């Protein structure tokens with residue numbers, strides 16, 4: 001239990017992360033009102049969401065200070081996550097040539 | 099399912115219900131899983147025997163019992179096509195999800211893994227119980243579906259839409275709900291297995307000292323954990339299509355029986371296939387890996403020598419598990435895909451056959467120079483090897499898209515995977531039952547009845563499945579109501595239908611020996627001590643049957659799992675749990 | 689139960705550095721990643737294959753969804769603060785923050801309810817088109833996760849919190865585990881929000 005050290009510092013981090021998450025939420029909504037074309041819109045929205053998601057995972061879920069075993073499991077999972085996304089995607093982008 | 103335990107009375111305050119029905123003891127749960135799995139295997143087998151009548155004698159009334167099924171299924175004993183389709187779909191579903199997996203993972207995994215790693219129980223005993231009951235509910239749901247209007251699911255165990263969404267809705271909806279229960283069950287189970295194996299290994303039991311069976315269960319658990327959820331998602335989508343009128347899998351402009359379907363459309367049937375096979379290819383390894391684990395244990399024990407190449411086994415099984423996530427679209431070559439995808443999946447399929455071959459080779463070479471004991475478990479284990487080899491090798495032509503064009507959806511595919519799961523996995527499971535029965539009950543099963551069970555089963559299996567390979571190569575399609583009778587090109591191979599059906603019914607008779615043996619040995623079997631097979635792994639350190647909590651004192655592990663015939667040792671086996679090379683173990687054997 | 693106690697239920701095992709539940713919950717979350725992964729895969733395939741795909745705002749309310757995002761993020765913070773309060777042995781502060789977390793869950797579901805009913809009023813149903821199909825499926829499944837998380841959190845706020853007196857370390861672990869699930873639910877929403885509403 002390495003967390004026992006200095007919980008107050010942790011709390012300050014949490015509040016900072018909270019602020020960033022709020023800010024990023026408004027940024028991504030703001031971008032959506034710019035009505036960009038599809039590709040940059042998707043790219044930006046996913047980039048912001050990824051940053052937000054990573055903040056939650058790293059700080060709220062303590063992934064930053066987690067054990068190697070958990071990293072290994074999650075790495076494997078993320079890999080398979082992309083496999084399952086790629087199958088359908090490639091089906092559409094690489095159609096049958098007759 | 100309580101019968102197996104009626105005799106023993108632990109001095110605990112647990113009542114009957116908590117002890118035998120809602121038990122949290124991994125051994126009771128394992129036995130519950132195994133017995134339920136065996137019953138479902140038998141039920142699935144019966145469905146298939148009915149189908150075999152229709153295939154051998156298309157359109158002829160089934161004698162004696164034909165009238166019992168009612169007019170909606172078999173009017174005057176003649177099977178309706180709809181009923182044939184129900185039997186086929188449910189045979190596949192039940193055999194895979196309610197028979198082999200519950201027996202191999204739920205049954206053997208639960209019973210053996212904690213014992214083999216020297217743990218008092220699984221890490222989460224109550225989750226374990228929940229897993230069994232969720233499985234049970236899934237099974238009941240599947241059974242109930244036979245009795246709803248329109249009958250059980252008819253679209254095959256693969257449930258491909260749009261077909262699955264245009265056959266009668268109640269049966270298909272129950273199939274999907276049943277699957278959700280089964281998926282929940284394996285999710286709970288796999289979390290439990292992985293945690294148990296990582297956390298509860300006895301002192302000294304490093305990963306490289308784990309019995310291979312435990313490795314096979316570990317990899318299997320990862321497959322179940324990560325491959326099943328996509329099918330669950332797909333199941334929700336199909337359920338919404340059926341219940342809420344969505345079109346996840348229904349393309350625009352679909353016409354069914356001359357009528358345009360009244361849905362919004364815009365969906366994609368290929369999406370189902372991707373999500374289904376993302377599970378179902380790993381699932382076939384879920385069917386085979388526990389079997390490989392059982393066979394390895396039994397081969398090492400009965401050759402009285404270490405497994406040749408333990409490390410290659412372990413690395414192969416881990417690699418196999420990983421690769422099994424990226425070969426799924428080899429089931430979809432004929433559905434249609436671009437060259438990029440098809441090349442990728444052909445390549446990965448060829449690669450995944452390498453570790454399979456390595457594992458088989460390791461087991462074969464392990465036989466070399468051993469002084470083999472031909473007891474019943476060993477006979478089943480030995481038969482497994484060539485059967486699995488035939489199954490695996492017949493898979494290669496299916497994995498190359500050019501040959502698959504000819505073979506896809508024929509009886510060749512049926513022959514291929516049945517060689518892997520029937521004389522393969524199921525033989526291994528029988529081997530496991532004969533091998534661990536003494537541990538679970540304190541008595542051995544009869545060798546004579548065992549051999550009477552083995553030989554006819556072995557011969558019949560090959561008369562059932564080899565002709566299917568021939569039929570398939572001749573172009574006979576699978577899932578055909580009349581077994582091909584109305585197809586000109588199928589005529590030369592039609593006579594084989596009779597052979598196959600006869601062999602199937604004879605094989606059913608051979609199972610009678612097993613049933614008698616199973617129940618008779620509970621009372622009359624030869625009594626055994628803790629280690630009747632003179633084996634080396636930890637489950638043989640616990641009493642037979644092991645009490646709740648398993649070990650009197652927490653065991654310590656001193657060496658690798660298969661130290662047989664160690665030069666200089668006092669006897670030909672050096673158990674993992676003995677501090678010196680084995681001389682201590684006189685009091686361990688009976 | 690008379691059986692030998694199962695080791696490492698509270699204390700971490702030295703070689704893995706983790707206790708059983710911690711591994712258990714992460715494995716569970718791994719499977720959840722795959723569950724939602726498959727739904728995202730469905731979204732991608734349907735969208736790329738569609739002739740036209742609506743912008744979320746044509747059917748859905750961005751202001752409500754933004755509010756809900758804020759609600760859910762806040763509940764994540766209160767959750768982690770509840771845990772931190774326990775680490776500082778401050779039980780009443782824990783009660784406060786855990787209570788707020790549960791309340792925020794209700795808030796989220798309330799807004800979801802408003803959104804769903806207004807869709808139905810306009811005649812937008814899951815069967816209307818594939819966009820709405822996937823919208824209802826993804827948010828519906830997510831809402832079920834919210835409900836599941838709320839049940840757990842409410843239990844640890846109420847009857848389950850008795851454990852603080854008897855087994856404080858185990859209670860802290862449990863709250864941490866409940867938190868991991870709750871944050872995961874938040875994380876999923878962080879991706880659902882732009883995908884369904886903004887793009």
Ligand code: HEM
Pocket residue numbers: 256382383385386428429447450451454489490491493494496497498502505506507511514515518519
């Ligand atoms: C190296 C070994 C293997 C290879 C290369 C292989 C390849 C294939 C391929 C390409 C197919 C699709 C055929 C088609 O539909 O046209 C197939 C079907 C099948 N295989 Fe295998 N396979 C192998 C091992 C296994 C194992 C170990 C099992 C396990 C039990 C198995 C069970 C199945 C099943 C159940 C099907 C039929 C699926 C259906 O209903 O369409 N295979 N195999």
Ligand SMILES: [Cu+2]
Pocket residue numbers: 378379382425426428429
């Ligand atoms: Cu496959």
